[in-house]
Structures are given as structure tokens and as C-alpha cells.
Amino acid sequence: MAAVNSVSFSTVSQFSDRRSPVPSARSLASNFDGFRFRSSVFYHHSGVRTSSFSSRLVIHCMSAGTDVTTVAETKLNFLKAYKRPIPSIYNSVLQELIVQQHLMRYKRTYRYDPVFALGFVTVYDQLMDGYPSDEDREAIFQAYIKALNEDPEQYRIDAQKLEEWARSQSAASLVEFASKEGEVESVLKDIAERAASKGSFSYSRFFAIGLFRLLELANATEPSILEKLCAALNVDKKSVDRDLDVYRNLLSKLVQAKELLKEYVDREKKKRDERAGSQTANEAVTK
Known part of the structure; x- marks a missing residue:
């Protein structure tokens, strides 16, 4: 695989230090490290066809051969699948995301699981919140996941399945999944x-975000519950805490960037309207 520079979630820049009225898409992408969790902006995927994990769960593993898809090929596949222009504030972050997810996807230990899917769907819907077209937003999602040689429908269905399950859980039942039977319980086990x-599980930031989403929907976001769930899953809580802090920061930065972008667009529109009005007045005087 060609050498690729991994994009860090940990770099933080302060938008207030920039002279430009709107943070550039490049700067936002390179500082992809911080959104604040807000329940009100999470999407609940209604109207999606349900299916059991036993029939839908597909295991994706990296090929043992040398014919491994490169980052450049993944990005090219995305551009081929979705050919319409994407506003730069979204596109640059999407390009950074797809590089990171490619590196996760083709790790030797990678294996698809619904918690990972829930985490990615959560990130994607937060990122694309406010996108001009719902239809285009879903088309971009389809192109993105297919570029990684995975099934976008499976991501949506599995994410919805986990969300529905989590809403029916309490803090106690969530962390005691090992003593219960069920589709989601089997996935968690x-x-x-x-x-x-060791070597059979590939932890990722999307997985951490998927865990938090489960806790959020179960109204069990106390730190002690997260600690118990991490222990039950044999996952390092320090890594989860770190990545959730990164994600909260990312959310706040993207919210700020979108607000500044809206102000900038509104201001430019007002200037164009004023110039058009002045030109019309001048033409009337000339006549």
C-alpha cells in the first residue's frame, strides 16, 4: 500500500485567530477534532427497512494477498460514484474522513461490526446536518461507503437496529448484555x-462514538456507566474517553464554522442585492 500521512484528530486551531470571516474548508478539515454532542441534532433513521443481524451481518476482512486497495483508489471510487460538486466546507472534511476510514478498513485486524457502523452514521449525520439537499446527502453517504467496498444499506440498518435496542434499555440492562439473549446482545458478546x-479486535474512534450513542439513547451517560460498559466489552476506557473528547471538540468547531459560513453568505448576498439596486437606480437616471 502506498504510504499515506494519517490525519490527526488531535490538532486544534482557534478560529478566532483567523483573519478570514469564515474558516477555510482546508483548515476545518485539518483540525477535524471537535464537535459537541447535542441530542437535538442526532438523526433517527425512520422508514428504513429492518432486518435481523443474523441475515444482514456481513464480515469484511482485509485481503491476505497483496492486491489491497490504496487510499488514492478509494478516493477515486468515491469521486466516480458521486460526480456532483460538494460545497468545500463539507467536501474537505469528507476527504479527510475517507482517508482515516480507509486506514481503519484495511487494517489486518479490521472486522465490520454494528457499533462501528453506528459510530460512523452518527459522525456522518452530524457532519452533513444542514446540507442543502436530503437526497444528495444520502447519495454522498452511499458513494462514500461503497468506495470502501462496504454496504451502505447495512450501515443504516444496523445503526437503526442498535438505536432501537438502546432506547429500550436502562443503564443496568445495557452493561449486563452478557447475561441476556438477543440479536444486539450477541453482537456485543x-x-x-x-x-x-489480542489481535482479533481493531478499536477505532467510530467504535467509541457508537458506544456513547448507545449510552445516550439509554439515558445512561454517567461516567460510571461508560466505565462498566467498557469493562464488559474489554475495551480501554481511557482510549474511549480521549476519542469522545476529540469528537465533542469536532462538533463545536463544525457548528461554529457553519454559523460563520452562513453569516458570510448572508453578508455577500446583501452586498450583491445592494449593488444590483444601485445599478438599477443608475440606469433609471441615465434613461
């Missing part, structure tokens, strides 16, 4: 077993 065995 499988994750716990793989995480307990």
Missing part, C-alpha cells in the same frame, strides 16, 4: 470476546 483476544 462477539465484540467482547474478540477484544479479550
Whole structure:
């Protein structure tokens, strides 16, 4: 695989230090490290066809051969699948995201799981909140996941399945999944077993965000509950805490960037209207 510079979530820049009225898409992408969790902007995917995990869950593993898709090929596949222009404030961050997810996707230990899917769907819907067209937003999602040689429908269905399950749970039942039977419980047990065995589980930021989403929907966001859930899943809580802090920062920065962008667009529109009005007045005087 060609050498690729990994994009860090940890770099933070202060928008207030910039002279430009709007943070550039490039600067936002390179500082992809901080959104604040807000329940009101989470999407609940209604109207999506449901399916059991037993029939839908597909395991994706990196090929053991040398014919591995490169980052450049993944990005090219995305551009081929979605050919319409994407506003730069969204496009630059999407390009950074797809590089990161490509590196996760083609790790030797990578294996698709619904918690990872829930985390990515949560990030994507937060990022694309406010996108001009709902239809285009979903088309971009489809192109993005297909570029990684995965199934976008499976991501949506599995994310919805986990969300519905989490809403029916309490703090206690959520962390006691190992003693219960069910589709989601089986998924969590499988994750716990793989995480307990070195080399069989690939932790990621999307996984951490998926965990938090489960806790949020179960109204169980106390730090002690997260600690118990991480212990039950054999996942390092320090890594989860770190990545959730990164994600909260990312949310706040993107919200700020969108607000500044809106102000900038409104201001430019007002200037154009004023210039058009002045030109019309001048033409009337000339006549």
C-alpha cells in the first residue's frame, strides 16, 4: 500500500485567530477534532427497512494477498460514484474522513461490526446536518461507503437496529448484555470476546462514538456507566474517553464554522442585492 500521512484528530486551531470571516474548508478539515454532542441534532433513521443481524451481518476482512486497495483508489471510487460538486466546507472534511476510514478498513485486524457502523452514521449525520439537499446527502453517504467496498444499506440498518435496542434499555440492562439473549446482545458478546483476544479486535474512534450513542439513547451517560460498559466489552476506557473528547471538540468547531459560513453568505448576498439596486437606480437616471 502506498504510504499515506494519517490525519490527526488531535490538532486544534482557534478560529478566532483567523483573519478570514469564515474558516477555510482546508483548515476545518485539518483540525477535524471537535464537535459537541447535542441530542437535538442526532438523526433517527425512520422508514428504513429492518432486518435481523443474523441475515444482514456481513464480515469484511482485509485481503491476505497483496492486491489491497490504496487510499488514492478509494478516493477515486468515491469521486466516480458521486460526480456532483460538494460545497468545500463539507467536501474537505469528507476527504479527510475517507482517508482515516480507509486506514481503519484495511487494517489486518479490521472486522465490520454494528457499533462501528453506528459510530460512523452518527459522525456522518452530524457532519452533513444542514446540507442543502436530503437526497444528495444520502447519495454522498452511499458513494462514500461503497468506495470502501462496504454496504451502505447495512450501515443504516444496523445503526437503526442498535438505536432501537438502546432506547429500550436502562443503564443496568445495557452493561449486563452478557447475561441476556438477543440479536444486539450477541453482537456485543462477539465484540467482547474478540477484544479479550489480542489481535482479533481493531478499536477505532467510530467504535467509541457508537458506544456513547448507545449510552445516550439509554439515558445512561454517567461516567460510571461508560466505565462498566467498557469493562464488559474489554475495551480501554481511557482510549474511549480521549476519542469522545476529540469528537465533542469536532462538533463545536463544525457548528461554529457553519454559523460563520452562513453569516458570510448572508453578508455577500446583501452586498450583491445592494449593488444590483444601485445599478438599477443608475440606469433609471441615465434613461
